[in-house]
Amino acid sequence: MVEREMGGSTDNCNHSGDTEPPKSPEDESSERPEAQCTQDLKSVLITSVLNLEKLDVDLYRGTHHWVPRSQRLFGGQIVGQALVAAAASVSDNLYAHSLHCYFVRAGDPKVPVLYQVDRTRDGRSFTVRSVRAIQHGQPILICQASFHMLQPSPLQHQFTMPVVPQPEDLLTVEELIHRYLSKPDLAKKSRQGLNKLLANEVPIEIKPVHPPHFYRLSAVELRKLFWVRARGYIGEGNMKLHCCVAAYVSDYAFLGTALLPHPNYRAQFSASLDHAMWFHNTFRSDEWMLYECESPWAGGSRGLVQGRLWRRDGVLAASCSQEGVLRVKPVTEPSKL
C-alpha cells in the first residue's frame, strides 16, 4: 500500500519580505481557542481533499469531497491538489509564490484524479513545477506553479483593506439560509433550493458582508465581500497547506461575481476556464480572511473576476484572477428570498 503523503515538506508557501514571517494576530491569540484543545478536529481539507496518495515519483492520486450541483469537479479542489503535488518535490526553504492553471476538461466525480508532476526547472532563487491533472487518460487541468526563496526587499506596497464588519458581527451562510427558510411566504422552489444548499458539505465557512448583495437580491456595488475560512483546525506551521487551502477557497463563489452587474440574467452554463494566484504573505486559512471579489469585464460569453484575500490585520495575503465561460439567460421571475 503506497503511503499516504501530505505531499512533501512543511512550509512551502511565500512569506513576506521579512526574514521571519509576520505573525498575524491569530497566531498570537487564536480566534478559535477551542481549536487549541481540539486539534484532532482537523480540517477535512487537509485530512482528505488535500491529502494526496503517492503512487510513484512525481505521481499522486487525489480523492473528492464536495462536488457542485453541476456534477463537474470543483475547480478549487483540482487546483489545491495540483499545488500539493507540485510542492512535494520542492525543498523546504522555498515558498509557493504563484500558480497559473487552465481547466481544459470537466472533472469526473466518479473517478479519482491523477497528478503527474514535471520538474520544469530548479533555479538559484526560483523553482518551477508543471502539473497535469489526469482522468480517463486525458488532462482536465494543466498547471504551472512557481516557488521562491526568501529574498527580502525594501520595495513593498499594497492596496488598503476594505473597512467591513468583523466576522463575529455577521451570520454564516447556513444561519442566513435558516433565516430565509423561516419566512412563511417563501416560494416552494426557493425553499427546495435553499435546503439543497444546506445539504452541501462544503468544507469552508462563509460570512457574506452584504447578504442580500451576496445572493444578488440587490446589486449595491460591483464587488462581493465575504469572510472565509476552512472548517476545522490546520494549525500554524504548514504554510504549504494554507496556500493549498487558499487555492481551494479562492474558487468558491468567485466566477459568480461577474453576474453582479446583470441582475436580470442568470447563468445557464458557467465554468472556470483558467485560474491564477499570487501568494504575498503568510496567513492562516483556518482563521477568518476577507475575500474581496470584483469583475472588471465581461463579454463574448466570458467573464473576468479578480480577488484579494486579506488577513484581519490588513495585510494582503493573496491575489487571484480567473476567467470563466458564462452562458446566460434572462431571469424570468425575481427571487422571492
Ligand SMILES: CC(=O)CC(=O)SCCNC(=O)CCNC(=O)[C@H](O)C(C)(C)COP(=O)(O)OP(=O)(O)OC[C@H]1O[C@@H](n2cnc3c(N)ncnc32)[C@H](O)[C@@H]1OP(=O)(O)O
Ligand atoms: C463556476 C464554477 O462552478 C467554478 C468551477 O469550479 S467550474 C469547474 C472547473 N472548470 C471546468 O470544469 C471547465 C473545464 N473545461 C471544459 O469543460 C471545456 O473546456 C469547456 C466547456 C469550457 C469548453 O468546451 P468546448 O468543447 O470547447 O465548448 P462547448 O462545446 O461550448 O461546451 C462543451 C460542453 O460544455 C457544456 N455546455 C456548453 N454550453 C452549455 C449550455 N449552454 N448549457 C449547458 N451545458 C453547456 C456541455 O456539457 C458541453 O458538452 P456537450 O455538448 O457534449 O454536452
